[in-house]
Amino acid sequence: MTAAVPGRDIARETVLTRIRDALGPDPVVPEVSRDYVTGSDLEPDAVVERFAERVDDYRATVHRTGHAELPATLAALITASGAGRVGVPVGLDYAWLTELPDDLEVVRDQPTYDTAALDTLELVVTASTVGIAETGTIVLDASPDQGRRALTLVPDHHICIITTDQIVHTVPEALPRLDPTRPLTMISGPSATSDIELDRVEGVHGPRTLHVIIVTD
Amino acid sequence: MSVAPQERGKGAPQERGKRAPQERGKVVPQGRTLLPVVVHAPRGVGHLRGDESFPDAARGALADTQLRRNLGHATATIRDKRAKVVGEVDDWEALRTAGKAIKDHTMARLPELLTQLEANVTAAGGVVHWARDATEANQIVTRLVAETGSREVVKVKSMATQEIALNEALADAGIEAFETDLAELIVQLGDDKPSHILVPAIHKNRAEIRELFARTLPGVDPELTDDPAALAGAARQHLRERFLTAKVGISGANFAVADTGTLSVVESEGNGRMCLTLPETLITVMGIEKLVPTWQDLEVFLQLLPRSSTGERMNPYTSLWTGVHEGDGPQSFHLVLLDNGRTAVLADEAGRETLNCIRCSACLNVCPVYERAGGHAYGSVYPGPIGAILSPQLTGIEDNASLPYASTLCGACYEVCPVKIDIPSILVHLRAEHVEAQRETRRVPTAEAISMAAASWTMADASRWEKAQTASRAGRLLGRRRDKDAGRIRSLPGPLAAWTAARDAPRPPAETFRQWWARDRGADT
Numbered sequence: 001m002t003a004a005v006p007g008r009d010i011a012r013e014t015v016l017t018r019i020r021d022a023l024g025p026d027p028v029v030p031e032v033s034r035d036y037v038t039g040s041d042l043e044p045d046a047v048v049e050r051f052a053e054r055v056d057d058y059r060a061t062v063h064r065t066g067h068a069e070l071p072a073t074l075a076a077l078i079t080a081s082g083a084g085r086v087g088v089p090v091g092l093d094y095a096w097l098t099e100l101p102d103d104l105e106v107v108r109d110q111p112t113y114d115t116a117a118l119d120t121l122e123l124v125v126t127a128s129t130v131g132i133a134e135t136g137t138i139v140l141d142a143s144p145d146q147g148r149r150a151l152t153l154v155p156d157h158h159i160c161i162i163t164t165d166q167i168v169h170t171v172p173e174a175l176p177r178l179d180p181t182r183p184l185t186m187i188s189g190p191s192a193t194s195d196i197e198l199d200r201v202e203g204v205h206g207p208r209t210l211h212v213i214i215v216t217d
Numbered sequence: 218m219s220v221a222p223q224e225r226g227k228g229a230p231q232e233r234g235k236r237a238p239q240e241r242g243k244v245v246p247q248g249r250t251l252l253p254v255v256v257h258a259p260r261g262v263g264h265l266r267g268d269e270s271f272p273d274a275a276r277g278a279l280a281d282t283q284l285r286r287n288l289g290h291a292t293a294t295i296r297d298k299r300a301k302v303v304g305e306v307d308d309w310e311a312l313r314t315a316g317k318a319i320k321d322h323t324m325a326r327l328p329e330l331l332t333q334l335e336a337n338v339t340a341a342g343g344v345v346h347w348a349r350d351a352t353e354a355n356q357i358v359t360r361l362v363a364e365t366g367s368r369e370v371v372k373v374k375s376m377a378t379q380e381i382a383l384n385e386a387l388a389d390a391g392i393e394a395f396e397t398d399l400a401e402l403i404v405q406l407g408d409d410k411p412s413h414i415l416v417p418a419i420h421k422n423r424a425e426i427r428e429l430f431a432r433t434l435p436g437v438d439p440e441l442t443d444d445p446a447a448l449a450g451a452a453r454q455h456l457r458e459r460f461l462t463a464k465v466g467i468s469g470a471n472f473a474v475a476d477t478g479t480l481s482v483v484e485s486e487g488n489g490r491m492c493l494t495l496p497e498t499l500i501t502v503m504g505i506e507k508l509v510p511t512w513q514d515l516e517v518f519l520q521l522l523p524r525s526s527t528g529e530r531m532n533p534y535t536s537l538w539t540g541v542h543e544g545d546g547p548q549s550f551h552l553v554l555l556d557n558g559r560t561a562v563l564a565d566e567a568g569r570e571t572l573n574c575i576r577c578s579a580c581l582n583v584c585p586v587y588e589r590a591g592g593h594a595y596g597s598v599y600p601g602p603i604g605a606i607l608s609p610q611l612t613g614i615e616d617n618a619s620l621p622y623a624s625t626l627c628g629a630c631y632e633v634c635p636v637k638i639d640i641p642s643i644l645v646h647l648r649a650e651h652v653e654a655q656r657e658t659r660r661v662p663t664a665e666a667i668s669m670a671a672a673s674w675t676m677a678d679a680s681r682w683e684k685a686q687t688a689s690r691a692g693r694l695l696g697r698r699r700d701k702d703a704g705r706i707r708s709l710p711g712p713l714a715a716w717t718a719a720r721d722a723p724r725p726p727a728e729t730f731r732q733w734w735a736r737d738r739g740a741d742t
Contacts, residue, residue: 012347015505015556018256019327022564027325032318036311036517054530111544115461115495135523135531148545149494149536153487154461172516180477180512181341183542186519186535191487194527195400195416196423196445197287198294204399204449205456206487206534 040169047133047169052214054136058189059202060210066217071099077211078104081157083122089151091144092127109151118154125159126152131167132174138162138212139174141182149183158207163215257613258558263351263381265612267596270619272719275590287422288591292582298528299579315517317637319509320573324563330475331554334508337478341540343550350557355386357553358500362392365498367464373482373492374398375469376576377502377555379411379598395459397488399452406433412592412600414578415526420591423448466492470503472518476511479539483522485532493536499547504555506572518575521635525577558611567646571606573636580630580640586623595620602630606643614651621647664712683731692725
């Protein structure tokens with residue numbers, strides 16, 4: 001190596017050399033045995049039931065509806081929230097929004113909207129990628145029907161729609177369904193903190209209200 | 218010039234090295250002893266060393282009854298929550314075993330996995346930096362922030378950046394760092410120090426936090442109550458504008474996945490999502506040990522960490538990102554890989570598994586010593602049982618010599634550790650290393666060494682032992698002073714005072730077991 005090597009490469013080689021020295025010439029690499037549960041022992045209906053129960057347990061509100069009733073359910077929820085300006089990702093199914101009240105302003109997200117523009121939205125409606133029943137978790141992967149991460153972060157109220165075929169029982173069943181090249185957000189209940197006397201309080205920086213609609217057919 | 222010989226050179230001033238234990242005495246063909254230098258975290262930078270020893274620092278904490286009440290309440294709450302959610306997982310032990318195996322496997326393949334991570338992050342549009350120590354990491358981050366032109370950054374709670382004192386380094390360069398985690402904010406506003414890995418402000422109760430907010434938050438509602446929800450609301454209001462306008466975010470990482478280049482931050486409040494998503498530039502500082510080999514491995518740690526840490530089935534938010542995502546989040550991403558003594562930990566086979574730690578803090582919450590002494594007494598940003606083994610290994614035993622003794626070796630920490638780190642055994646190992654280091658540096662034997670030699674001589678012969686036991690009854694004179702101290706000697710005379718400086722000695726019994734046996738059963742034998 002020459003003296004012209006940038007500092008980054010010297011640091012890199014030094015750290016890697018230290019590690020190799022520390023490990024010695026022939027470190028033993030232990031096998032990983034995966035004796036833990038990787039599948040599910042629950043019937044599909046029971047998985048959905050567990051999901052609803054666990055999401056509810058973390059103070060998110062769970063609703064169940066059929067495909068045909070989804071637009072009415074959504075309209076009722078939004079009306080009840082009092083929100084006047086609602087954001088949706090660009091790829092959200094138009095059919096879901098057909099029964100919204102006329103005076104409601106529905107904003108389709110655009111790349112040109114900056115954070116301040118997102119901050120004017122009172123509520124956001126998205127689809128989701130995977131639900132995990134055991135932990136009451138919803139995963140978003142920024143697909144066109146879920147939108148970029150900021151869209152589900154800045155507004156204070158998130159309504160998330162999930163279909164039963166997207167819900168799995170355990171964490172090990174969920175990860176193979178996810179694409180690591182996408183930005184992923186796992187959500188388990190509304191934003192919370194336990195920083196004061198380790199008591200859980202809902203509602204800090206993320207959306208303070210989370211509604212989950214399970215589409216049952 | 219080649220890098221490796223420079224690394225081994227004796228003259229490098231910042232490298233107070235010592236030989237790796239397994240290499241001691243190894244001779245190379247030239248007849249020279251091979252000395253792979255073990256490089257600890259440097260002095261003079263970062264928060265790994267306290268100003269005083271653990272017993273001295275603990276004395277003040279023990280006298281603070283408010284602090285002990287706060288800690289007792291908080292640790293009892295979290296212990297119960299953890300026990301409940303761990304109890305509902307039938308395969309918990311299998312998950313712990315897998316977690317340990319994955320981390321052991323990672324350490325053995327660390328060079329290969331780090332370069333794999335680097336390649337994948339780079340391919341996804343990120344830039345990877347390597348930092349040999351805290352000083353270098355601080356320089357890299359400061360330069361990266363300066364290049365953006367921004368004079369302020371928002372931070373999501375990170376042990377690594379606390380360890381290297383990044384905020385202080387940024388301040389020296391005229392850059393203001395805003396902590397956004399509620400507990401970190403409380404610590405920062407109070408010009409205080411963190412005292413817990415998960416909840417840095419665990420030593421403060423709601424009334425103290427209300428008082429702090431009322432005094433330090435600009436424009437705060439004077440009617441603010443000490444209801445935790447109201448306090449969280451005040452923090453939300455205070456930080457909202459900061460999040461929406463920040464140009465640079467700084468984070469740590471809970472996990473990095475070598476085979477995909479994915480980084481992960483596990484959090485609750487949404488401040489993490491804000492810092493990871495809204496700024497144009499994201500800088501992540503991560504210890505070299507925080508990676509896992511494969512995407513699948515996350516299925517183990519995403520079950521172990523939340524239940525062990527906050528006692529929840531899953532934390533509210535987990536963010537996973539891989540390099541730069543077009544049209545979503547920061548368009549400039551830098552990953553700083555930090556050594557700062559970690560390779561020194563790796564070099565000691567008996568202590569190596571300390572690096573398996575996933576910073577859940579379950580061991581703090583069950584530790585009887587932590588519950589009473591609190592986190593500040595440990596001096597380092599890593600308190601509790603894990604800190605008692607991690608800090609001395611990062612700095613070298615001489616700089617944190619009292620920490621391996623800050624334990625009763627009760628073993629509760631091992632029982633709850635999600636990656637089965639055998640903390641009690643490593644504590645004993647480090648105590649031995651400390652004694653060894655003392656012997657090497659002192660010409661005159663310590664009082665402890667002299668008394669051990671004397672005890673050995675006495676116990677080797679039955680009549681000498683009997684005489685010594687009889688003589689020890691004189692010690693009863695010391696322990697009879699006050700009723701509340703009955704049975705205890707609070708202060709021994711002469712050189713033995715060192716023993717009772719931090720503990721009580723039992724008052725010797727009226728007769729020894731042998732004397733009792735001779736009196737009671739002597740006639741039968």
